[in-house]
Amino acid sequence: MQIDFQSSRLLRPARPGFIRLTLVLAFFLNLLPTSFWPWFPDWVALVIVFWSVRSPLVVGTGTAFVLGILMDVVDGSLMGQHALAYVLMSYASRVMAHRILWLPLKQQLMNILPIIFIGACLQVLVRWFAGDELASVWYFLQPMVTALLWAPATYLLMLPQFLSNDRDYERPI
Amino acid sequence: MQWPVIALTQVDEYAVTLDQVRHDNAALRQARLVDAEQAQRLEILEAENQYLRKLLETKRMLGARVQPATILYSARDPFNRRVILDRGADQGVIEGQPVVDDQGVVGQVTRVAPDYAEVTLLTDRNQSIPAQVVRNGLRTVVFGTGDGRLEMRYMSSNADVQVGDWVVTSGIDGVYPRGLRVGKVESLESDPNGIFSKFILTPAAGMGRYGEVLLLEPITLPTDRPASLDRPADQATGATMSKKKRKAQ
Numbered sequence: 001m002q003i004d005f006q007s008s009r010l011l012r013p014a015r016p017g018f019i020r021l022t023l024v025l026a027f028f029l030n031l032l033p034t035s036f037w038p039w040f041p042d043w044v045a046l047v048i049v050f051w052s053v054r055s056p057l058v059v060g061t062g063t064a065f066v067l068g069i070l071m072d073v074v075d076g077s078l079m080g081q082h083a084l085a086y087v088l089m090s091y092a093s094r095v096m097a098h099r100i101l102w103l104p105l106k107q108q109l110m111n112i113l114p115i116i117f118i119g120a121c122l123q124v125l126v127r128w129f130a131g132d133e134l135a136s137v138w139y140f141l142q143p144m145v146t147a148l149l150w151a152p153a154t155y156l157l158m159l160p161q162f163l164s165n166d167r168d169y170e171r172p173i
Numbered sequence: 174m175q176w177p178v179i180a181l182t183q184v185d186e187y188a189v190t191l192d193q194v195r196h197d198n199a200a201l202r203q204a205r206l207v208d209a210e211q212a213q214r215l216e217i218l219e220a221e222n223q224y225l226r227k228l229l230e231t232k233r234m235l236g237a238r239v240q241p242a243t244i245l246y247s248a249r250d251p252f253n254r255r256v257i258l259d260r261g262a263d264q265g266v267i268e269g270q271p272v273v274d275d276q277g278v279v280g281q282v283t284r285v286a287p288d289y290a291e292v293t294l295l296t297d298r299n300q301s302i303p304a305q306v307v308r309n310g311l312r313t314v315v316f317g318t319g320d321g322r323l324e325m326r327y328m329s330s331n332a333d334v335q336v337g338d339w340v341v342t343s344g345i346d347g348v349y350p351r352g353l354r355v356g357k358v359e360s361l362e363s364d365p366n367g368i369f370s371k372f373i374l375t376p377a378a379g380m381g382r383y384g385e386v387l388l389l390e391p392i393t394l395p396t397d398r399p400a401s402l403d404r405p406a407d408q409a410t411g412a413t414m415s416k417k418k419r420k421a422q
Contacts, residue, residue, distance in 0.1 A: 033246040033257070076284055076291060077250045124252075132252040133298045133319030139251050 011161045014055045018160055022047050023059070027067065031074060038138035041146040044071060045116055048086055050153055052093040053100055064090035081126050089119040105151055113147040227275035228385055238390040240264065242272075245289065254297040254319070256280075260388065261288040269348055271389045277354030277377030278302065278342060279386055292386075295355070295376055296321050304355045305343035309333055312343050315355055315374060323356045323374040330370045334358055340374060348391045354378070 026043035034040040044067055051059035068083030075082070092115045093100070100111050120143035124135055232239050240260060248255035260266050262285045270282040272292050280300065284291035293300050298319035305312050311333060315323050328334065338358045344351030356374035363370050 030249075033249065035247045035249050035251070038251060075250045076248060076255070077252065127252040131299065135251040 011158070012163060014051075014058070014158075014161055016058050019051055019055060019058050022157055023051075023063070023067065027070065030071060038136065039141035039145050041149055042116075042120070042142060043146075044082075045086060045089060045119060046146050046149055046153055047157070048090050049093045049112060049115060050150070050157055052090040053097040054158070056094045056097060059090070060094065061087045061090045078127060078130050078132070081123050084126065085119040085122045088122065089115055092118075105154065108154075109147060109150050112150045113144070116147045117143040119143070224275065225385065228387060231273065231275050232387060240266070240388040242266075242290075242386055242388050244292075244384045244386060248291060253299065254294040254317070255283070256292050256294065258282075258290045258292055258386070258388070259288075261286050261290050263287050266290045266388060267391075269391055271349045271353070271391065272386050273353055273389060274378045274386050276379055277356070278349065279378045281348070282388070290388075295323060295378070302349060302355060303343045303346045304340045306334055306358075307339040307341055308335070312345070313340075315340060318373075321376075322359070323376055325358075325372040325374065327369045328372060330363065330367055332370065334361075334372055336360060339377075350389060 023044070026047040029043040032040075048059060048064050048067065052064070064086035065083050068086035069080070071077075071082035071086075072079050093112070096111060096115070100108050103111065117140075120140065124139070128134060228241070232241070242258040242260040245257045245259050248257060258266075258272075266282060266285050268282055268285050272279045272281060278295055280292045280294040280297070282290050283293045294317070295302060295315075296317045296319065298317055300317040302315050303312070304315045304325075313325050313328065315325055318324050325334070325340075336358050340355045340358065342349040342351060342353040342355060354377035356376045358372050359375045360373045361370055362373060
C-alpha cells in the first residue's frame with residue numbers, strides 16, 4: 001500500500017463526497033458526551049489535518065473555520081476557539097504536506113504530533129486569556145492520542161483510493 | 174451382647190451427620206454471600222431513598238413551582254464546570270433558573286435546548302451569586318474559583334466573618350430565592366497589603382454527588398421588562414404626534 005511518495009503505486013484520486021462524509025462522521029464522533037475521558041481524541045482535528053495534508057484543494061482553512069465554528073456552537077465554548085485552532089492546524093499541515101508525504105509513516109506521525117499538540121495548547125491559551133480555568137493535565141493526553149491515530153487513519157481514510165481501476169475479484173482490495 | 178451392632182450404627186450415624194453438617198455449612202456459606210451482596214445493594218438503595226425523600230421535602234418547603242431533573246453528563250468543554258440536565262424548553266425550563274439539591278444551591282441554567290438544559294455550577298470560575306452571612310446578615314457576592322471551592326473577594330479586612338459561618342443567598346438579585354444555602358466559610362486569606370481579605374468557602378450542595386436536582390422558578394423572570402417598554406412603538410409615536418398636532422392647532 002502506498003502511504004508516502006517513495007512508493008511507485010498509483011492511487012485513485014480522493015472523492016470529495018467521501019472526504020465530506022468523513023468530516024461529518026468526525027463531527028458526530030466529537031458530539032459524544034465523553035467528558036469523563038479527557039483523553040478522548042478530537043476526531044475533527046484529526047480528519048482536518050489528514051485531508052489538509054492529502055487533499056489540500058478540497059479541505060483547507062475555510063473548511064477548518066466552518067467546522068471550528070460548529071464545534072464552538074455545540075460545545076458552548078468561547079466563540080472562535082476551535083475555529084482558530086483548526087484553521088492554524090490546517091494551514092500548518094498544508095505548508096508541511098510536501099515534506100510529510102515523503103516520510104515513512106512513523107516519521108509522518110512525529111511531524112503531525114506538534115501540529116495537533118500546538119493546536120490544543122492554543123485552545124488552552126485562548127481560554128486562559130478569556131478568564132476561564134486551566135484544563136487539567138489529562139487534557140494534554142488528548143492531542144497525543146489524536147496524533148497517534150494518524151497511522152490507522154491513514155489506512156482507513158485512504159481505503160477507497162487503494163482500490164485499483166481494473167477490479168480483480170480474487171483480491172480483497 | 175449387641176454392643177458391636179450398636180457401636181457400628183452409632184459410628185455410621187456420626188459419619189452421616191458429619192457429612193450432612195458439612196453440606197449444610199457449604200450451602201449456608203453460599204447463601205450468606207448472596208445475602209451480603211443483596212444487603213449491600215439495600216444499603217445503596219436506602220441512601221438513595223433517603224436522598225430522594227430529602228429532595229421531596231425541599232420541594233415541599235420551596236413550594237410547588239419546582240421541577241425535578243436528572244443530571245445526564247457533564248459538558249464536553251474541559252475549561253469550565255457545566256452539567257447537562259434531562260429537562261429542556263419543552264418541559265418549561267428557561268435560562269436563568271436556579272438549580273438546587275437538598276443541601277443548597279448547585280448552580281444556574283445557562284443554556285436551554287428543546288429537550289436538555291445546560292447548568293453552570295456555582296464552582297465555575299465565571300459564576301457568581303449574591304449572598305449573605307447568616308450570623309449577622311452581612312451582604313456579599315460569592316464567586317466560583319474553578320477548583321471546586323467558592324470565595325468571597327474584596328471583603329474589608331475588618332469584616333465580621335468567622336470560620337464556620339454559613340452563607341446563604343440574599344435574594345436581592347431577583348433570581349435566587351432568599352435563604353438557600355451557598356456554603357460554609359472554611360478559611361481566610363489575607364491580602365499582603367492588608368486592605369482586603371478573601372474568604373474561602375466550601376459549597377453546601379453536593380456538586381456532582383447525586384444525579385437528581387431541583388429546578389426552581391426565578392423570583393422574577395429574567396426576560397421581564399418594565400411595562401413602559403412593552404408599549405407598542407406606533408402607539409407611543411401616535412401620542413407625540415397628537416401632541417404636536419394639538420400644538421399646531
